Amino acid sequence: MFTGASQFALVGVVGAGGSVWTGAVAAVLLGSRNALYGLRLASLLNVAGVRRVAAAQFVIDETTAMAIAREDPDQSRFAFWATGATLFILWNLGTLTGALAAHAIPNPKVFGLDAAPPAAFLALLAPRLRAREPLAIAIAAAAAAIVLLPFVPAGVPLLLIALLVTLFGVMRRR
Amino acid sequence: MIWAGVLVASVACYGLKLAGLSLPQSWLQDPRIQRTVPLIPVALLAALVAIQTFSTGQHLVLDVRAASLAVAIIAVVLRAPFLVVVIAGAATAALLRLL
Numbered sequence: 001m002f003t004g005a006s007q008f009a010l011v012g013v014v015g016a017g018g019s020v021w022t023g024a025v026a027a028v029l030l031g032s033r034n035a036l037y038g039l040r041l042a043s044l045l046n047v048a049g050v051r052r053v054a055a056a057q058f059v060i061d062e063t064t065a066m067a068i069a070r071e072d073p074d075q076s077r078f079a080f081w082a083t084g085a086t087l088f089i090l091w092n093l094g095t096l097t098g099a100l101a102a103h104a105i106p107n108p109k110v111f112g113l114d115a116a117p118p119a120a121f122l123a124l125l126a127p128r129l130r131a132r133e134p135l136a137i138a139i140a141a142a143a144a145a146i147v148l149l150p151f152v153p154a155g156v157p158l159l160l161i162a163l164l165v166t167l168f169g170v171m172r173r174r
Numbered sequence: 175m176i177w178a179g180v181l182v183a184s185v186a187c188y189g190l191k192l193a194g195l196s197l198p199q200s201w202l203q204d205p206r207i208q209r210t211v212p213l214i215p216v217a218l219l220a221a222l223v224a225i226q227t228f229s230t231g232q233h234l235v236l237d238v239r240a241a242s243l244a245v246a247i248i249a250v251v252l253r254a255p256f257l258v259v260v261i262a263g264a265a266t267a268a269l270l271r272l273l
Contacts, residue, residue, distance in 0.1 A: 001184035003191075005219060010183055012222060017231050020179030024186075030218050031187035036211050038194015039203075047195070056192035112267030115242035118226040119263025122243070125219035126250035126259075128212070137213055138220035145221035149229050158221055165217040169210025 002088060003060050005124050006030045007095070009158070012117060018154030026158040037064040044068070044076050058084025061124075137165060238270040 001007050006027035013023030038059045044067060047055045058080065067080040108114060129135045141161050148157040227243045228234055246263040254262070 001180070001187050003187050005215060006183065006187050009218065009222060010180065012226055014176065014179075016225070016229070020176045024179040024183035026218065027183040028186045028190070030215055031190050032211055033215050034187070035190040035194035035197075036208070038191050039197070039199060040194075042195050042199065045195070052195055053192070056195050057188060059191040059194060109271065110268065112238075112242065112264035112269075112271070115227075115239045115267035116260050116264040118223045118239065118243055119246035119249075119260045120256070121219050121222045121226065122246050122250055122263075123256045123259040125216065125223065128216050128219075134213065134216045137216050141217035141220040142224035145224040146228060146234065149225060150232060150234060154232060157225065158218055161217050161221045162214055165213050166210055169213050170206050172209075 001027065002057055002091065003031050003034055004091070005121070008117060008120060013155035013158070016154040018156070022153065022155035022159065026155055026162070029159075029162045033061075034059050037061070040064060041067060041080065044073065045080060055080070055084075058088065060084075060087070062087055137168075141165065238267045241270055242266040 001010070009030050010020075010023040010027040013026055014020055038056065041055075041059060041064060045055055063080050063084045066083040067076045070076040070079050102108075105111065105113070125138060129138055144161055144164065145157045148160055152160070223243070227239045228236065242263040245266040246259050249259040249262045
């Protein structure tokens with residue numbers, strides 16, 4: 001799984017005692033935006049066959065941002081592959097380090113590691129809040145999560161909130 | 175069981191990316207899809223922030239993580255880079271627990 005927010009979400013749900021399948025659905029919902037990125041990148045990258053199969057794994061926030069920021073198509077393609085390959089290697093090395101080092105840390109709370117994931121989610125969220133509507137949706141979603149949390153199994157608030165925001169997006173006229 | 179969930183989610187996440195590159199452009203250009211899909215990560219990330227700050231398991235909790243979140247919010251308002259935000263949040267909780 002090479003799409004950070006989804007990875008964090010799955011770990012978060014399982015860590016809170018939720019079902020791995022609830023976490024898996026939340027992860028896939030968070031990954032849905034990558035399909036739109038792929039759509040945006042398809043004409044830019046112009047890849048087919050094996051190259052498309054490889055390119056697909058690199059379709060994430062960062063590579064899309066780097067690729068569409070370039071005027072020249074050759075530079076766009078270079079930005080996409082360079083960003084993708086660099087992040088892919090470093091990200092997975094980071095994940096491996098975390099998986100191996102976790103056993104060496106007796107109490108993660110001492111280092112504030114339980115406060116790191118919300119800060120990470122916030123940092124991923126912040127660039128998406130530059131307009132008023134997403135900010136309102138973020139606040140509503142956070143409030144809804146708090147309200148739902150005590151009444152449903154861990155992770156389920158995420159699924160209900162995804163359903164609500166999808167209904168909102170589809171029903172709204174504009 | 176956990177690994178089965180991880181594997182299925184990984185394959186599905188990859189499938190979404192490949193679908194984006196492969197499907198006819200018109201499929202995903204419906205304005206409702208274009209409008210709605212970007213809202214999903216906004217809502218889910220905000221919900222994750224709230225849940226991971228104010229709960230332990232299924233119980234609502236108010237502890238040092240709330241202060242961590244406040245510091246992290248200040249950091250993102252100041253447009254601090256990703257790692258700085260994460261470290262600021264973790265360091266706040268660690269320091270407050272030392273006191």
